[in-house]
Amino acid sequence: MTEHGQTFVFLLTLLIFALVLGLVRMRKITEHFAVLWVSISVGLLLASSVGFPYLFRIATLLGIPYPPSALFLLVIFGLTLLVIQLYAWVSKLNERSRALAQQVAILGERLDRMVAERERGKAG
Amino acid sequence: METNGARRGLVIIPAYNEEQNLPGLLRRLRQLYPQLEVLVVNDGSTDRTSEVALQHPVRLLALPCNLGVGGAVQAGLMVAWQEHYDFAIQMDGDGQHRPEDIAGLLAALDRSGSDMVVGSRFLATAGYQSTAARRVGIRFFSRLLSALCRTPITDATSGFRIWNRRAIAVLAQHYPEDYPEVEAILLLHRAGLRISEVSVNMRGRAAGASSIGWMAAFSYMIKTPLAILMSLLRKREPGPSREEAM
Numbered sequence: 001m002t003e004h005g006q007t008f009v010f011l012l013t014l015l016i017f018a019l020v021l022g023l024v025r026m027r028k029i030t031e032h033f034a035v036l037w038v039s040i041s042v043g044l045l046l047a048s049s050v051g052f053p054y055l056f057r058i059a060t061l062l063g064i065p066y067p068p069s070a071l072f073l074l075v076i077f078g079l080t081l082l083v084i085q086l087y088a089w090v091s092k093l094n095e096r097s098r099a100l101a102q103q104v105a106i107l108g109e110r111l112d113r114m115v116a117e118r119e120r121g122k123a124g
Numbered sequence: 125m126e127t128n129g130a131r132r133g134l135v136i137i138p139a140y141n142e143e144q145n146l147p148g149l150l151r152r153l154r155q156l157y158p159q160l161e162v163l164v165v166n167d168g169s170t171d172r173t174s175e176v177a178l179q180h181p182v183r184l185l186a187l188p189c190n191l192g193v194g195g196a197v198q199a200g201l202m203v204a205w206q207e208h209y210d211f212a213i214q215m216d217g218d219g220q221h222r223p224e225d226i227a228g229l230l231a232a233l234d235r236s237g238s239d240m241v242v243g244s245r246f247l248a249t250a251g252y253q254s255t256a257a258r259r260v261g262i263r264f265f266s267r268l269l270s271a272l273c274r275t276p277i278t279d280a281t282s283g284f285r286i287w288n289r290r291a292i293a294v295l296a297q298h299y300p301e302d303y304p305e306v307e308a309i310l311l312l313h314r315a316g317l318r319i320s321e322v323s324v325n326m327r328g329r330a331a332g333a334s335s336i337g338w339m340a341a342f343s344y345m346i347k348t349p350l351a352i353l354m355s356l357l358r359k360r361e362p363g364p365s366r367e368e369a370m
Contacts, residue, residue, distance in 0.1 A: 098191055098301070102199040105165070105185040106206075113183075 006052060013048040017041040040078075131210040133160045135226070136200030138193045138283075139217035140167040143176045150180040152223045160226070163203060164217070167196040193283070194304035198296065201287075205296035213286045221284040225324040229286040232322035239291040239317035242309070243324035244279035261345050265306050268352065273313040277321060281305045284324055291317055300355065303348045307355055314355075 020041045024034045059070035135153060139146060146164070153162055162182040166173045168190030177184050185199050197214055204212040211233060215221040225243055232241045246262075265280040283305050287295065294315045300307030309319055 097189075098195050101187050101189055101191055102195065102202060105187045105199055106203060109183060109185050109203075 006048070009048045010045075013041070013044040017045050132208070133211045133213065133230070134200070134204045134207075134209045135160050135162045135213045135215060136197055136204070137162065137164045137215055137217045138167055138196035138200070139164050139169065139173050139177070140190065140193075140196075141169045141171045141173060142217040143169075143171045143173050145219045146173065146176050146217055147180070149217060149219055149223065150177070150182055154181065156223050157226060160213075161209075163200050165196040165200050167191060167193070192301065192304075194299055194301045197304065198299035201292055201296040201299065204292050209289075209292070211286060211288050212292050215284050220326050220328070222325055222327065225284070226286075228322050228324065229284070232320065233286050233288060236320045237318065238320040239288050240309075240312055240319045241286050242277070242279060242282050242319065242321045243284035243286075244277075244282055244321040245324060245326045246278040247321060247323035258341065261341070264345075265348060268349065269306065269309055272310060272352070272356075273319065275313075275319060277309065277319070279321065280309060282324075284326075300351075303344065303351050306348055307351060310352060310355055 020029070020034075020037045023029045024038065029037060055067045055071055058074075059065070059067040062070055062073070064070040064073065135157075137146075137149070150162065150164075153160070162180075163185060164173075164177040164182050165185045166177065166187060168187050174184055174186050183203075185196075185203065187196060187199060191199075200214070201212060203209075211230070213226060213229060215223075215226075221243065229241050229243055232238075246266075262279060262281050266277045269277045269280045291312055294312060294317065295308060298311065300311060312319055
């Protein structure tokens with residue numbers, strides 16, 4: 001890759017790093033995800049600044065003759081892991097919101113009955 | 125075992141936009157079974173389901189959002205568990221299930237010693253038998269479940285069922301979400317509970333549209349077997365001991 005291209009990639013990863021930092025500072029990402037994303041963006045920064053020479057070695061190690069393919073493979077693998085983790089998280093949230101909705105309904109009914117009983121008590 | 129009169133039963137009716145069908149059903153239930161308590165679970169309806177239900181002597185759970193029939197029935201089962209009901213019945217709010225058949229379900233629960241009895245429209249061929257295409261699907265699931273549970277099931281998708289306290293204990297904790305009727309049978313079987321069927325008559329819907337349209341029916345046929353496979357992969361839910369549940 002030309003120096004020009006490397007600079008471009010570095011700037012892109014810097015942008016991601018800045019975005020993540022901004023979100024963490026504004027508390028738009030919870031701790032749980034903040035740690036993950038800060039490490040991801042630092043990783044990307046390192047990879048794009050000093051990692052390029054290693055790409056060839058990694059590609060050879062994996063037995064992939066075309067280094068950019070190795071890069072894509074690693075990135076897609078990483079993204080897949082992230083998506084799976086997100087699905088797990090969404091499932092958990094779904095379960096929680098279901099339990100909450102059920103509890104709200106059960107407590108609401110109990111409250112309505114108590115209020116009705118009290119009204120009857122006052123009237124009688 | 126207590127006598128029939130001393131036992132408390134809860135009829136759980138999951139209702140999504142059933143303002144037209146509920147009044148007739150609730151009146152009939154009251155007439156036939158004044159001793160049973162009725163709990164309508166309004167699953168986030170956009171019509172006057174709650175108002176209509178409250179004109180009758182029933183209890184009403186109003187879910188703040190639409191959870192689907194699984195979430196609605198589970199909310200009813202939580203009430204049944206917390207308030208120590210001896211048995212619970214699920215029936216649809218659309219008029220498909222006839223209140224007259226509750227007596228048969230209850231008798232079958234006592235007679236068979238099962239923990240759940242499913243009302244099947246296919247044990248005897250009378251009443252509403254659903255459309256031909258759906259019957260093929262229902263038969264497929266029933267065969268599949270019969271094989272998996274090693275007990276004959278003819279109407280796996282029927283939402284007309286009765287549970288004893290032991291089954292309530294399991295299902296109040298874990299209730300399948302996506303295809304609850306079919307999966308609940310498997311879940312109870314895997315928890316070591318016994319399931320049987322009794323013949324009931326069903327009618328076509330009185331008013332409104334079925335919650336399962338054509339496209340949805342197609343995806344149901346594909347997704348449910350997958351969901352069954354998935355639930356086989358899942359870790360078993362430990363069933364309660366007899367003492368704990370009684």
